[in-house]
Amino acid sequence: VKILPESVSLELDPAKQRFINKRFGSIGIAWIQDFPELIQACLSQWGLTLIGRAEAGLAVNTVFFVQRGEQACVLKVGLPQPEQLTEIEALGLFSSDQVVNVLAWDEPKRALLMERIQPGLTLRSLLDNPDLDTDLVSYAAPLLVSLQVPAEETCQLPTYQYWLKDGFSPEVLEQATKLAQYVDLALRLNRGLTDRYNDVFVLHGDLHHDNILKDSHLGWVAIDPKGVIGPRIYDCGRFIHNFIPLAADRGGTSDAVAVAAGLILRRCKTLSELSPYPTEDLI
DSSP: OEEOOTTSOOOOOHHHHHHHHHHHHHHHHHHHHHHHHHHHHHHHHHTOEEEEEOOOSOTTEEEEEEEETTEEEEEEEESOOHHHHHHHHHHHHSOTTTBOOEEEEETTTTEEEEEOOSEEEEGGGGTTSGGGHHHHHHHHHHHHHHSOEEOOTTOOOOBHHHHHHHHTOHHHHHHOHHHHTTHHHHHHHHHHHHHHOOOOEEEOSOOOGGGEEEETTTEEEEOOOOOEEEOGGGGGHHHHTTTHHHHHHTTOOSOHHHHHHHHHHHHHHHHHHTSSSOHHHHO
């Protein structure tokens, strides 16, 4: 947490400014210039006192720790993106005891006010101890297998199939030659899974170690959903392969590939015991 005295500037840090300038051009430049005024407007609108700033998160978003009366809150503001709209829709659909609680949302400002999860320990912070890795799977399992809700026919969230089409577009693959060689295999595996799992659920879409936080009352809860429609099992993949190099490196072996493969297998076996999914499908 970066403590912000009253005299501190609300300008974005230089790294975020560079990223936004490069990616969004003149639109991003204008948004950066207006950012301090935007934050002040949010503080005034919701009666907030600025406490600190979170360092984690995507470059297009900035997260502040704020206080509203006696209530500890989080203010998340970002450059207008479609994912902000899918995030707020997903948060409204998931059970209130499994995700962060939304207090207010201002769509024109792309400003989201949420209850602060405390103490807010992330599962990632526990990866320093490789012996705990399977324990982390058990902590996350209730979210991985039961957070999702059936998707209504009127739901406008994107589908996983759209994600695959977009992610494997020729424009993307031209910039990711290493990824291109695995596209056919990925699509074949996807067809096999969708044949076996044809359920239609609203998924978190990004349920990894950094997006699962400890709440003193509710236990482990999820934050930052992408909001996507697909088979429920698809919410497990992001967690299973997340931070494999980090966890493997801490295992004290030079054969990183073997360690990573073993770690993935252990995660899948552990999750299989806590879910309706066989190990081979999780892999």
